[in-house]
Amino acid sequence: MPPDRIDFAVIGAGPAGMAAATLAAELGLDTLLIDEQDAPGGQIYRAIEGADDDSPLGGDYLAGRLLVDEFRESVAAYRPAATVWHIDPDGTVSLVSAGGSEAIRARRILLATGAYERPVPIPGWTLPGVMTAGAAQIMLKTGDLVPAGRAVLAGQGPLLWLVAAQLIRAGAPPAAILETAPHPNYHAAARLLPRVLWPARRALWKGLKLIREVKRAGIPIRREIAGLRVLGRDRIETVAWDSGELPADLLLLHEGVIPNTQISLALQLDHRWDAAQLCWRPVVDEWGATALSTIAVAGDGGGIAGAEAAALSGRLAALDAAAFLDRIDPAERDRRARPIRAALRRERAARPLLDRLSRPRSSSPRTTSPPAAARR
Amino acid sequence: MFRKRPEPAPAKAGVPVTVEGRDIRVPEGVSAAAAVLLAGLPAIRETAVTGAPRGPYCLMGICFDCLAGSTASPTGRAA
Amino acid sequence: MQRFDAIVIGGGLVGSAIAYGLARDGLKPALIDEGDVAFRASRGNFGLVWVQSKGLGAPHYQRWTRLSADEWPALAAELDERTGIDVGHERPGGVHLCLSDAELEDRRARMEQMRAEAGNFGFDYRMLDPGELRDMLPRLGDAVVGASWTRYDGHANSLYLLHALHKGFIARGGIYIPNRTVDYAGVAPHDFRLGSGAEEISAPKIVLAAGLGNATLAPLFGLSAPVRPQRGQILVTERAGRVFEMPTTTVRQTVEGGIMIGDSMEDVGFDTSQRPDVMAAMAERAVRSFPWLAELQVVRAWAALRVMPPDGTPIYDESEKFPGAFTANCHSGVTLAGVHANAFAPMVAAGALSPEMARFSARRFDVSQAA
Numbered sequence: 001m002p003p004d005r006i007d008f009a010v011i012g013a014g015p016a017g018m019a020a021a022t023l024a025a026e027l028g029l030d031t032l033l034i035d036e037q038d039a040p041g042g043q044i045y046r047a048i049e050g051a052d053d054d055s056p057l058g059g060d061y062l063a064g065r066l067l068v069d070e071f072r073e074s075v076a077a078y079r080p081a082a083t084v085w086h087i088d089p090d091g092t093v094s095l096v097s098a099g100g101s102e103a104i105r106a107r108r109i110l111l112a113t114g115a116y117e118r119p120v121p122i123p124g125w126t127l128p129g130v131m132t133a134g135a136a137q138i139m140l141k142t143g144d145l146v147p148a149g150r151a152v153l154a155g156q157g158p159l160l161w162l163v164a165a166q167l168i169r170a171g172a173p174p175a176a177i178l179e180t181a182p183h184p185n186y187h188a189a190a191r192l193l194p195r196v197l198w199p200a201r202r203a204l205w206k207g208l209k210l211i212r213e214v215k216r217a218g219i220p221i222r223r224e225i226a227g228l229r230v231l232g233r234d235r236i237e238t239v240a241w242d243s244g245e246l247p248a249d250l251l252l253l254h255e256g257v258i259p260n261t262q263i264s265l266a267l268q269l270d271h272r273w274d275a276a277q278l279c280w281r282p283v284v285d286e287w288g289a290t291a292l293s294t295i296a297v298a299g300d301g302g303g304i305a306g307a308e309a310a311a312l313s314g315r316l317a318a319l320d321a322a323a324f325l326d327r328i329d330p331a332e333r334d335r336r337a338r339p340i341r342a343a344l345r346r347e348r349a350a351r352p353l354l355d356r357l358s359r360p361r362s363s364s365p366r367t368t369s370p371p372a373a374a375r376r
Numbered sequence: 377m378f379r380k381r382p383e384p385a386p387a388k389a390g391v392p393v394t395v396e397g398r399d400i401r402v403p404e405g406v407s408a409a410a411a412v413l414l415a416g417l418p419a420i421r422e423t424a425v426t427g428a429p430r431g432p433y434c435l436m437g438i439c440f441d442c443l444a445g446s447t448a449s450p451t452g453r454a455a
Numbered sequence: 456m457q458r459f460d461a462i463v464i465g466g467g468l469v470g471s472a473i474a475y476g477l478a479r480d481g482l483k484p485a486l487i488d489e490g491d492v493a494f495r496a497s498r499g500n501f502g503l504v505w506v507q508s509k510g511l512g513a514p515h516y517q518r519w520t521r522l523s524a525d526e527w528p529a530l531a532a533e534l535d536e537r538t539g540i541d542v543g544h545e546r547p548g549g550v551h552l553c554l555s556d557a558e559l560e561d562r563r564a565r566m567e568q569m570r571a572e573a574g575n576f577g578f579d580y581r582m583l584d585p586g587e588l589r590d591m592l593p594r595l596g597d598a599v600v601g602a603s604w605t606r607y608d609g610h611a612n613s614l615y616l617l618h619a620l621h622k623g624f625i626a627r628g629g630i631y632i633p634n635r636t637v638d639y640a641g642v643a644p645h646d647f648r649l650g651s652g653a654e655e656i657s658a659p660k661i662v663l664a665a666g667l668g669n670a671t672l673a674p675l676f677g678l679s680a681p682v683r684p685q686r687g688q689i690l691v692t693e694r695a696g697r698v699f700e701m702p703t704t705t706v707r708q709t710v711e712g713g714i715m716i717g718d719s720m721e722d723v724g725f726d727t728s729q730r731p732d733v734m735a736a737m738a739e740r741a742v743r744s745f746p747w748l749a750e751l752q753v754v755r756a757w758a759a760l761r762v763m764p765p766d767g768t769p770i771y772d773e774s775e776k777f778p779g780a781f782t783a784n785c786h787s788g789v790t791l792a793g794v795h796a797n798a799f800a801p802m803v804a805a806g807a808l809s810p811e812m813a814r815f816s817a818r819r820f821d822v823s824q825a826a
Contacts, residue, residue, distance in 0.1 A: 036437060038405070043436050047405065056381075086731055086756075094731045103731065116438045126441075128419045128431030129377060135435035138455075139378055143403035143410055148379040171382040234429050235418055250377055260438070424694035424712045440754075443693065452693070452752045 006030045008321050009093055009106035010076075011084050011263065014042020015064065015307045016299025017112035018071040020314035020321075025076035027322040032077040032104065034084060034095065040068050042114055043134065044307050047141045056169035057140060058162075060206075060307070067311060087263060091294040108294055108321045111264055111282075112314060115257040115300035118279075118360065120155065124230030125253070133163040133254035146172035149249030152239050154228055156181040157256045157358035161210040168217045176246055177214065178225040178239070180255070182361055189356040199349030226361070255360045259301050267295060276355045277304055286341075287320035288313055296320065304355075309347040312340050377431070378413040409435060409442040409455035420454065459485040459630070461660040461803065462647060464637065464672065467497035468613065468788030469795060470664030471620040476800025478627035479533075485656050486624060487649065490634035494667040494725075497617060499687045499759025500789050501717050502709065503702060505549060506607035507580065508565055509787065514572045515814045516768045519794060521576070524607050526793030531611065537626060540619040542611050543710045549608025550583065550591070551704045552599050552744050559601045566603050580605045593698040598743040602703075610702040612710055613789050620792070632656070640675050645779040647676075662803055663782040666762045667725075677776030679817040680784050684760040686721040688733050690741075692751040706741050706748075714751065716741045729758045762786055771799065771815040773808050781808070 010021045013035035021033040033040075041048045045064030055062060071078075079095070086094040093104045117132045124130070133153060139145040146167060151174045153164055160177070167174055197204070215221070227242035230251060239248045258279035261271060269290050270283040281303040288296045298317040299310035316337055323333040380403075390401035395415040402411045409432040412420050419429035420442055432442040435455045442454040463474040466488030474486040506524045510517030524546075531544040553559040563582055570578040583602050589595050625631060632651075641648035641657075648657040661676065663669050669680035694712030708714045719733050734756055742749045762784060764770050769785035781803050785791050802808045 050405065086729065086734075088731075089728065092731075101735075116434065116436065119439075126428065126430060128429055131432065132434050135433065138435040139406075139410060139413070140381070143406035143414075144381040145378045145403070145406070145410060145414060146381045148377060148416070235431070424696050440693075443752075 005091070005105040005107055006032050006077075007107050007325055008032070008110065008318075009034060009091075009104060009108075010110045010112055011035075011093070012042060012112035012114055012299070012301070013037065013040040013071075013078075013080070014044060014112060014114045014299060014310060015067055016114070016301070016310035016314035016317075017042065017110070018067045018314070019311035020110050020112060020298055020318045021076040021078075022067075022071045022074040023315050023318035024321060025074040027318065028327050029318075029322060029325065031075075032079060032106070033071070034079045034082050034093070034104075036081070036083050038080050040071055040078070040080070043116075043138070044114070046138060051141070056166050057137070058166065058169075061141075064307070084263065087267060087295075089267065089292050089294060106294075107325055108296060110288070110314075110317050110321065111295065111297045111301055112299045112310075112317075113260045113263060113301045114310070115304055116260050117159075117253075118255045118258050120228075120253040120255050122228045122230065122253075124232065124236070127230055127232050127236050128234070129232070129236030129249060130230055130251045130253065133159055133252040134257075136250075136252050137163050137166065140166060140170060144170075146170050147174075147250045147252075150175040150247060151250040151252060152176050152178060152246060152248040153252045153254070154178040154180065154225065154239065155254035155256075156185075156360070157254055158207055158210075158354060159257070160254045161207065161214060163252065163254070164214045164219065165210050168214065168219070173217055173219055174252070175248065176220045176222065178228065178241065179221065179223045180225045180228065180361065181358060182224055182226075185357055185359050188359075189353055192353050192356055196349060196353045199346065200353050203350035203354065256358055257300065257304055259303060261301065264290075264295075264297060264301070267292065269295065274303065276352060278360060279304070286316075287337075288317040289320060289324075293324070305348050305351060309344055312344045312347065315340050316344075377416060378410070380414075407435065407455045409453075412442075412454065456648070456655040456657060457485070457630075459483055459656060459658040461485075461662065462487060462649060462656060462658045463662045463664055464649075465489075465493075465663070465665035465668065466621070466631065466633065467493075467495060467664070467666055468500065468617055468620075468792060469666065469783050469785065470662070471617060471624060472788075472792040472795035473662055473664055473783060473800050473803065474629055475620045475624045475627075476796035477804055478624045478629035479796070480801060480804055482804055483628055483630075484624075485630045485632055485658065487632045487635055487637070487651070487656070489636055489665070489668070493665075494684070494760050496666045496760060496762045497613070497788060498757070499689070499761045500613045501689070501715060502610050502613045502707065502789060503549070503704070504544065504546070504609045504611055504790050504793075505704070505787070506790070507549065507551060507603060507605040508569065509790070510572075510768065511565055511568060512572070513766070513768045513814075514574065514576075515811065517569060517573060517578070518576055519769070519815075520787070520790060521607060522798065523791045523793035523795075524609070526797045527609070527611070530793050530796055534616075534619040534623055538619045538622040540615050540622060542615045542619055544609060544611040546607075546609030547701050548604055548606040549610075549702050549704070550588065550602040550604045552588075552602045552706075554598050554600065554740070554743055556600055562601075562603045578605075579607075591701050592703070592745075594745060594747050596742075596744050596746045608702065610707055611789065616789065616792060620796075637672070642676055642777050642780070644777050647777075647780065660779045660803060660806070661781070663780070664784075666784075667760060669782060669784055673782055676780040676782075677774040678772050678780060678782045679820070680770055680772075680782050681817065681820060682762045682764050682770070682784050683722075684725055685763040685786075686719070686723050686726065686758055687717060687761050688719045688721075688729055688737065688758045689756065690716040690734060690737060690753045691755040692716070692748070693754050695751060703744070705737070706744060713754070714748065716748075716753075725760060727758050727760060729756060762788075765820060769815055770817050771808060771812050772817050779806070 699708035
């Protein structure tokens with residue numbers, strides 16, 4: 001007979017959710033992982049269970065297999081293909097799936113809904129053929145599908161270069177890359193370099209390798225693009241900017257990722273504006289707990305820090321939930337958290353640099369301050 | 377707008393589907409939106425008020441631009 | 456210290472309509488507004504400009520509502536001309552659907568009572584059968600047994616209305632002071648001072664239009680506004696092509712295409728959380744009325760606290776102890792925008808409410824007086 005209330009409901013089967021559910025189940029919590037997709041992995045590890053060893057998506061993607069395998073082997077329950085549409089602060093989760101709507105009650109709920117790409121509302125962005133860089137990546141992940149015709153990548157940030165490299169490896173190099181990072185980004189990032197160079201060395205090295213891979217493939221790259229817009233009647237025909245234009249069949253936009261705060265906002269949790277990442281993030285403590293004792297947050301949904309950091313924060317949230325539910329005592333929770341926190345610090349080290357390098361221009365609706373150049 | 381990745385690519389048979397009357401094969405497990413993109417349709421829908429053509433944008437369920445009729449999805453999204 | 460001709464406390468639909476009327480008629484008013492942390496009953500409106508069954512048992516309220524609905528077209532046109540904002544007012548009439556014979560009989564009795572109480576003023580209604588309704592409404596469900604209809608009802612886009620009232624207010628020289636709470640009030644006849652932080656404003660006239668906030672504010676000014684919160688929940692669907700030509704009391708389509716489904720009336724104090732079972736009940740009734748609604752996705756849902764006077768009838772008052780202080784409290788800020796701008800504001804400007812407003816005074820709740 002199903003219990004009246006489960007211990008731990010995790011929303012989202014990305015790295016944070018999977019790591020949290022796996023550890024929570026190990027700690028003896030009655031755990032359920034709920035996710036919209038048909039298979040675990042979230043967006044970053046989407047379709048990973050079907051991936052080949054020589055996938056063009058690369059080693060960082062394939063590393064997600066471990067998390068998925070551990071989750072599959074755990075005793076945590078799993079509800080795929082279910083969308084959460086409402087959460088009550090008392091711990092009731094309302095879901096809808098092919099079978100209809102139902103409610104599940106939990107003592108603690110972990111929001112691990114990850115992130116999504118910052119919308120890029122340039123003129124013409126609603127024309128068919130304008131998509132996100134992540135969308136192209138999802139086509140590769142789920143179906144080995146690549147753009148047909150001329151695909152132009154536009155924007156800035158690590159994902160832009162990653163997708164470019166992945167498309168090249170898949171035999172469908174983009175026609176051009178239009179990088180929108182304005183010059184002040186590089187100056188400001190350079191000032192940060194001395195402080196973060198050593199801790200961020202892995203991330204920096206990876207980024208440089210990607211850029212080199214793209215350049216070696218001979219993809220035309222234009223920098224400091226401003227005034228980006230899309231032209232076409234019923235679908236994309238041309239990508240234009242202040243000093244040029246290109247014909248295109250597909251435009252892949254990317255201006256960074258931001259936390260998915262839909263549920264945390266619907267719960268009316270406190271959020272603060274993160275001036276470095278130019279996004280809203282829920283206010284949480286060092287365990288991911290919020291002002292509501294039933295609700296905690298882990299992963300990129302609490303602030304962008306990447307997949308490895310997401311898994312680590314998921315584990316911290318599982319430890320905290322176990323202590324909250326008196327399955328382990330606070331001393332054990334803190335002891336087990338120590339190595340996780342050390343790893344988390346290392347993961348987060350490169351963040352300030354990456355954020356500064358790929359800071360969108362202030363003409364984006366989400367920014368609030370004028371660009372540094374204009375202030376001078 | 378999208379196509380199968382060129383060789384070398386593992387040969388997977390794919391699932392037959394019909395998109396707006398066109399018979400195509402799509403890799404197993406891809407979304408309906410991906411099938412539309414593979415079929416090369418100019419758009420997936422028209423907006424309710426102005427009738428503007430729209431195609432999929434995010435492919436991850438967050439933008440709601442891929443709403444399509446009579447999909448199996450309880451939330452109407454094709455991706 | 457800044458001196459004004461009048462201060463209006465509360466920048467929602469009621470306060471902004473009054474403030475707009477004052478500014479339009481040549482006064483220099485200040486509109487002080489708490490901001491998004493306020494109770495904000497304006498969030499909980501349905502966009503109806505509704506007449507039928509307002510003022511049952513209170514003919515003065517029935518007349519006031521009719522007057523407001525009649526003022527609405529002129530107000531909408533004036534706002535469009537002054538601000539360029541079209542508030543989307545339409546007046547095709549409106550229906551209240553009944554899903555059982557018992558409901559239908561009850562509705563018929565109410566309409567008859569409205570007509571009887573209207574007296575010479577008149578109240579024109581018709582009870583419609585499903586056949587007639589099918590001509591007016593898209594693919595009606597079989598569960599609908601009939602409806603009441605009047606030609607007085609309509610709807611508008613309340614968000615555009617609020618925007619237009621604010622814009623028109625500022626265009627006429629009104630001063631909008633947002634994100635302020637009143638820290639202290641100096642109150643004397645025809646002399647009102649409000650302090651908020653380091654700022655102080657004063658005026659010989661003041662209007663309390665702070666919705667649920669009026670309950671605690673009113674006594675400071677020798678007034679009484681015993682209003683209670685009534686929670687309402689709303690569902691909004693994805694946009695659909697235009698199918699509803701006529702609004703109903705619980706289902707209407709906005710000009711952008713989304714379909715709004717209401718309306719719950721819950722007595723839960725100041726709790727603004729949503730309840731899935733209430734949302735399900737509202738959705739179920741809407742689907743019984745229009746089965747095809749089940750195909751649409753709900754994209755937004757929220758709860759809001761509306762303002763409810765003890766007997767449902769508005770409270771309008773002027774202070775006897777501190778002449779120059781007025782208050783306006785009502786449940787229907789959209790419907791009454793017409794009279795708030797075009798009848799109530801002129802009374803405030805003139806310095807006194809008209810004699811027929813006495814029936815709206817909070818003195819009616821004073822039991823010892825009635826004895």
